Amino acid sequence: MSAAGAWARALHRKARYVIGIRSPVWCSNLIKFGLPKTKIMKLKYALYLWMTLAHLSTLAQVKALVGGTLIDGYGGKPLQNSVVIIEGERILKIGTVGSVEIPRGAEVISTEGMSVMPGLWDMHVHLMINGHSDYTHWDKTYLKLAGNVIMPSSAQQLLLAGVTSARDLGGPLEPSISVRNRINKGEIPGPTLYVSGPFIQHEPYPGTAEFRWGVKGADDARNKVRQLAKAGVDCIKLIDQDEMTMDEVNAVVDEAHRNKLPVVGHSHRPEEILRGLKAGVDCFEHTGLAAAPEYPDDIISMIKERTAQMSKGFLFWTPTVEGLYNYEYTRDNPESLDNDSWHLGLPDSIIRDIRYSIRKPGELGYFQFNPVRKPTLEKKVNQLKQAGVVLLIGTDSGIPMKFHSQSTWNELDIWVNRFGFDPMYAIRAATYWPAVAMKVDKDFGTVTEGKYADIIAVKGDVLRHISLLQDVKMVIKKGKRYK
């Protein structure tokens, strides 16, 4: 018998006892206090009614996903004809049709013909931007709307694309924390967020001080990290560490670790990677090194030295290739930009502004360098993979022409269909490993009894056709169905 069933039955027994033949002790006590028997009967019936309602509402919160092929996120053989019972926010039971009792009154959702899998993670998003090509204009015009319009809209778009957890790397502090908290309280829809708040760097670029904090000396670095920790960020985002002194870099990483915060570092230039590795950065972003065809030997050997030391934990890396890789395709086939999924939550005036800014995809300065960079990406990603880093799915979602509603599945698609990675490898880089990287794998990252019910489903075999992820049919986050 399922725990939900047992609980429901026990509750029913209790309710019968309350109004039952044998009057409980509290009834005779009430009589002693002089309460008339009719009043006591009324009280008993009210209590019975309340318990029955409680019982019914519990059942309403039980969902049964029945019939689909379950990919649980651990990498093993998928489970055919699966049944996943969800009670409230969590997964109660997993089994197969016929072997698992479906609690009476549960909401049954057929997943026949579908792949059922953990909700996706996107480990590199920018909720404060949404595809506009001119950052200076965007910040000046819309930064003030970050907390109430832009970030909530981005978050909702990610969630409906099957992204149930996301790491936001670089944003204004107060809006980042508040959007994350509002999502967690269930006030607005969105993925479970892990936010860094402002970038920590040598000096903010003009007009970006609200989401880029410069550091001047090691003490200042520690203070800034402490300030972020106190505000409640989930990680520290470090960039341009090759422009900082090594003392500053060490101070940032050390102070972050003292506050139990992982440090996510940029890896655009060789020196950024070397310094990051020396200081103990936990996760690197992007592939970097501009148009260089590959990582030089000294960097690869240093990465290997790091990945050889189990005591330091895994070295994570989010290569974020799809925006760059797909640029030329999008330029020549801009139809995907007309998909209105990215309009969700945005006022018409902002939609118009974004559309106008990307009306000539071939002329965007942001991507000027891209055709030269693209051929180097596959080699670099493979070098990292072979050097023992744990690759994570992340997209830089929000950069010009990259909308939150369409980014994440594209990264998996490039890994599998362009780089030839095993689909299960890509799926685990978007589910299991991100949860490990954020140290929340006890509760997230796989479809496992007891964990939060973050589950998505697509029609067909996702291990054969990874691009099915562009059309997610079901999104459940913490037991609540959003799609």
Ligand SMILES: [Zn+2]
């Ligand atoms: Zn980024």
